[in-house]
Amino acid sequence: MTGAGWTRHLNWWLYYFKKVGVIEMEKEHFEPNMDELKKYFGPESGINTPDKAFTFMLGVLYGKLLQVQAARGVNVSANALSWLKRLTLRGKDLPELYIKVREKLLAYDTEKNEEVRKLITEIGRVGLKLNMENIKLDDVQTNYYLLLGQSMTADILPAKEKNKRSEN
Incomplete structure (x- = not known):
């Protein structure tokens, strides 16, 4: 068995011991108000700190920006921030x-969308509890949760379809 297999089995046992009450489960986790986000947060979620929640939701917001730019015909790959191209972001860069x-969402008038405003409010709520200096994520964690959020954008903030086909 590989090291990854042993680690996976160890995590399964730890999770089992927490579920049956042998080990105390983590009680602190972020609870969002936005219904679309609730299934991604919880005691069993890996998003168990405010910094990870902030990073995940910022990833969703960044994914929405990419959706808007793609819909407007902007060359997304050329326009992506250079930090994200190299995946060198750290918590202090968030x-x-x-x-x-x-700034980009304001320029594209995307904040008129009620769901986007709700997400911005959620990010603000977490951001107020953190402090710019208190985001203590390394580059791997920062990029992981940011990209994780970006990958869930279509589920959390689906793009509005302009051209709906009617079946005849």
Whole structure:
């Protein structure tokens, strides 16, 4: 058995011991108000700290920006932030990324969408509890949760279809 297999089995046992009450489960987790986000957060979720929640939701917001740019015909690959191209973001870089994403969303009038406004409110709620200096994620964790959020954008904030086909 490989090291990864042993680690997986160890995690399964730890989770089992937590479920049956032998080990105390983590009680702290972020509880979002937005219904679309609730299934991604919980005691069993890996998003168990405010920094991870902030990063995940910022990833969803960044994914929405990419959706909007793609719908407008903007060359997304050429326009993507260079940090994300190289995956060198750290927790301390997230406030600047947040500012850049919000700036672009304002320029595209995307914040008129009620769901986007709800997500921005959720991010703000977590951001107020954190502090710019308190986001203590390394580059792997930061990019993981950011890309995880980006990959879930279509489920959380689906794009509006302009051309709906009617069946005859």
